[in-house]
Amino acid sequence: MTVALPEQRFPGRILPVTLPAGPGGSPVTVGGQNALPCTPEGERPNLPAVGMEVRTGAEELPPSLRSAIGELAADPVSLARRCVSEWGARFLFLDLSLCHPDSGGRSVADGAALAREVLDAVPAPVIVGGCGDEEVDARLFPAVAEAAPRPVFLSYAEEKNYRLLAGAALAYGHGLVSWSPIDINMAKQINLLLADLGFPADRVIMDPLTGGLGYGLEYTCSIVERIRLSGLQGDAMLARPVLCHLGDAWKAREASDASETSWGDADRRGRRWEETTGLACLAAGADLLVCRHPGNVARLSGAAWR
Amino acid sequence: MALTALEIYKLLPKTNCKDCGFPTCLAFAMQMAAGKATVELCPHASEEAKETLGSAAAPPLPKVTIGTGRDEVILGDETVLFRHEKTFYHPTAIAVSVSDDLPPDAFGERLRAIRALSFERVGQRIGVDLVALRCGSGDPVAYAKAAAAALEATGLPLVLLAPPGPLAAAADAVEGSRPLLAPPAADLGAAAKMAAERKLPLRVRADGIGGLYDALRAARAAGAKELVADPAPGDSRGAVEGSVQIRRLAILSRNRDLACPTAFDLGEPFPEPFGTAALLIPKYGSLLVLDTADPADILPLLTLRQNVFTDPQRPIQVEPGVYAVGNVTSSSPVLITTNFSLTYFTVRGDVEASRVPAYLLIADVDGMSVLTAWAAGKFTGESIAKMLSGCGIGEKVGHRTLILPGMVARLSGRIEELSSWRVLVGPQESSAIPPYLRRLPPAAFLPANA
Numbered sequence: 208m209t210v211a212l213p214e215q216r217f218p219g220r221i222l223p224v225t226l227p228a229g230p231g232g233s234p235v236t237v238g239g240q241n242a243l244p245c246t247p248e249g250e251r252p253n254l255p256a257v258g259m260e261v262r263t264g265a266e267e268l269p270p271s272l273r274s275a276i277g278e279l280a281a282d283p284v285s286l287a288r289r290c291v292s293e294w295g296a297r298f299l300f301l302d303l304s305l306c307h308p309d310s311g312g313r314s315v316a317d318g319a320a321l322a323r324e325v326l327d328a329v330p331a332p333v334i335v336g337g338c339g340d341e342e343v344d345a346r347l348f349p350a351v352a353e354a355a356p357r358p359v360f361l362s363y364a365e366e367k368n369y370r371l372l373a374g375a376a377l378a379y380g381h382g383l384v385s386w387s388p389i390d391i392n393m394a395k396q397i398n399l400l401l402a403d404l405g406f407p408a409d410r411v412i413m414d415p416l417t418g419g420l421g422y423g424l425e426y427t428c429s430i431v432e433r434i435r436l437s438g439l440q441g442d443a444m445l446a447r448p449v450l451c452h453l454g455d456a457w458k459a460r461e462a463s464d465a466s467e468t469s470w471g472d473a474d475r476r477g478r479r480w481e482e483t484t485g486l487a488c489l490a491a492g493a494d495l496l497v498c499r500h501p502g503n504v505a506r507l508s509g510a511a512w513r
Numbered sequence: 514m515a516l517t518a519l520e521i522y523k524l525l526p527k528t529n530c531k532d533c534g535f536p537t538c539l540a541f542a543m544q545m546a547a548g549k550a551t552v553e554l555c556p557h558a559s560e561e562a563k564e565t566l567g568s569a570a571a572p573p574l575p576k577v578t579i580g581t582g583r584d585e586v587i588l589g590d591e592t593v594l595f596r597h598e599k600t601f602y603h604p605t606a607i608a609v610s611v612s613d614d615l616p617p618d619a620f621g622e623r624l625r626a627i628r629a630l631s632f633e634r635v636g637q638r639i640g641v642d643l644v645a646l647r648c649g650s651g652d653p654v655a656y657a658k659a660a661a662a663a664l665e666a667t668g669l670p671l672v673l674l675a676p677p678g679p680l681a682a683a684a685d686a687v688e689g690s691r692p693l694l695a696p697p698a699a700d701l702g703a704a705a706k707m708a709a710e711r712k713l714p715l716r717v718r719a720d721g722i723g724g725l726y727d728a729l730r731a732a733r734a735a736g737a738k739e740l741v742a743d744p745a746p747g748d749s750r751g752a753v754e755g756s757v758q759i760r761r762l763a764i765l766s767r768n769r770d771l772a773c774p775t776a777f778d779l780g781e782p783f784p785e786p787f788g789t790a791a792l793l794i795p796k797y798g799s800l801l802v803l804d805t806a807d808p809a810d811i812l813p814l815l816t817l818r819q820n821v822f823t824d825p826q827r828p829i830q831v832e833p834g835v836y837a838v839g840n841v842t843s844s845s846p847v848l849i850t851t852n853f854s855l856t857y858f859t860v861r862g863d864v865e866a867s868r869v870p871a872y873l874l875i876a877d878v879d880g881m882s883v884l885t886a887w888a889a890g891k892f893t894g895e896s897i898a899k900m901l902s903g904c905g906i907g908e909k910v911g912h913r914t915l916i917l918p919g920m921v922a923r924l925s926g927r928i929e930e931l932s933s934w935r936v937l938v939g940p941q942e943s944s945a946i947p948p949y950l951r952r953l954p955p956a957a958f959l960p961a962n963a
Contacts, residue, residue, distance in 0.1 A: 208727050215765070245754065306953075309948045418855070420817060420820065423818045424817070425821055429825060432597065436595070465845040472807075479813045482791070483816075486791035486792050489792070491796045
């Protein structure tokens with residue numbers, strides 16, 4: 208028997224956004240779809256893309272990451288190369304935490320120089336993240352914007368700093384990640400503010416803040432679903448590609464605690480914790496995932512068919 | 514689609530006879546539209562009205578119960594496609610498999626491992642719900658014995674994955690425990706009769722939605738009533754799309770023929786069983802059979818299930834009170850925040866990350882975040898002063914210095930006015946707690962000299 212299957216058709220379409228690559232690299236384009244994830248109908252010209260985070264500040268790695276990338280922890284440029292050439296990351300998220308007063312306190316010039324070095328070493332698209340200290344980032348982003356030899360995306364613009372970031376990005380042709388704290392109204396608001404400044408919409412991706420598995424992931428999933436539904440229903444300010452940064456998955460005790468043996472091997476458990484977080488984000492509609500475990504690039508990419 | 518009160522009203526006698534217990538037919542219709550009354554209350558309703566209103570009131574996705582008593586598992590009975598629209602009610606049931614042809618020691622060990630897959634998280638117990646018994650022996654006697662042993666050892670309801678002979682023997686051996694009969698696709702006819710006679714739930718497995726349509730009809734024709742649908746996918750994508758289609762047929766199309774809870778056997782040789790399970794938990798899978806009993810696999814899946822099936826209207830709350838983080842002493846810092854679980858876990862995680870032992874006061878604000886609770890008047894100078902004097906923290910520390918979330922810095926004056934405590938305004942964001950705590954001068958926490 209042939210059964211008539213329901214379809215959910217929408218008037219809107221997610222704006223395609225391209226993360227540019229360097230010479231010899233492949234740019235990453237996401238968005239362009241006019242359908243919900245995990246459904247057969249509609250058009251989806253671009254599949255979700257999985258990238259890897261390259262952290263630069265001093266930190267204690269969970270067992271799972273220590274065994275996978277520990278030897279490269281102090282060498283971000285080599286780590287960046289391996290992420291792309293060996294593990295299949297389609298883009299990098301370079302986190303300049305080395306400039307944070309608590310994880311190295313290196314100068315803004317050092318941060319910008321490192322960004323330049325990574326950009327010269329790998330041709331893949333790069334998103335450059337700040338160090339998280341408001342005062343330092345206010346100097347760091349303009350320095351990175353100026354030093355970057357090719358277009359990147361700066362992460363992230365929020366209500367407090369969007370003028371500064373938009374200015375720096377516009378001056379040097381970069382894109383922006385617009386950030387909001389698991390709140391659909393604030394997600395829309397920051398995109399509106401950027402639009403009001405004349406920032407080009409096709410150079411903005413949204414980061415609605417990703418809670419780790421067990422620590423607020425459900426809020427993220429629901430916000431991503433609501434952003435996607437609103438965008439497809441025609442709200443242009445929300446019809447944008449969504450990035451989920453899985454870093455918070457590693458903050459969970461379950462992802463790192465080796466002392467709790469009834470939870471199973473900490474190495475496997477940590478990797479699974481990040482993988483599960485990423486899969487839930489994909490099911491909700493994420494277009495870009497940033498992971499840290501090399502093994503999860505292929506695992507998450509394998510599920511990125513929707 | 515659910516009917517509006519006016520649509521329902523048009524189907525009623527419109528006599529306002531009050532026999533239903535409501536003052537008017539319109540009032541009755543409004544109650545029905547809200548799901549608070551059923552058409553049976555109206556003794557004068559036409560047959561047409563009863564049929565239309567009866568099916569409109571029935572849940573779009575029927576409920577299927579496996580097992581009995583405390584460990585019973587409810588599948589289906591869902592009403593929405595997205596949890597923010599209302600909530601998801603019945604968590605994806607997780608079954609871990611064991612085969613009846615394992616050597617006795619390994620069989621017992623496997624059952625113990627399955628039983629151990631139970632964890633405490635956020636004050637809730639989360640665990641594997643069922644044992645899926647595979648029939649490797651092909652022998653009814655061995656299979657029935659294994660079923661009885663599995664039930665005895667774990668107390669969990671069973672999914673009986675077996676052809677008709679062993680299936681019948683096992684159903685007899687665990688009579689009264691309400692297992693799910695899960696025959697191979699080819700044996701549907703015999704198993705459907707068995708399910709009808711014994712009033713047991715039946716998993717119907719067939720290729721794709723079209724195949725399921727025919728198979729579910731056949732099972733119903735044989736008298737089986739509580740059905741679970743397995744579209745027999747070959748890979749992850751097939752499983753997720755099948756699951757989504759079945760849920761949409763139930764919710765959007767109100768298709769009564771295909772509206773069933775779903776089941777997926779992700780055991781050998783299914784590719785990528787873990788990743789598929791993690792996608793099917795948010796994407797409407799009702800029952801998943803897994804071969805892995807590794808807690809490093811099961812704990813993340815159970816945690817995802819706990820997240821997805823949390824009612825978005827009712828945040829998980831933590832018990833208010835005094836929490837010690839690390840090896841606290843009488844000169845440890847004292848921080849206060851609210852009992853919204855996400856707030857609590859975030860702040861707790863950041864305090865742990867600071868490696869500074871500290872006391873965490875969790876205020877009872879009905880599970881709201883700091884700013885929301887402040888805006889709602891539940892996190893105030895008065896309530897905080899009351900907590901400081903009533904929670905016993907004064908006996909645990911020698912000092913009288915409270916670290917207040919930076920977002921509610923404006924409360925500090927009132928707190929100092931109403932209590933003997935001095936207030937330090939902490940960071941606005943929890944993530945800034947580690948450096949903040951590390952930089953605090955120890956002198957701030959010396960014993961208060963009256």
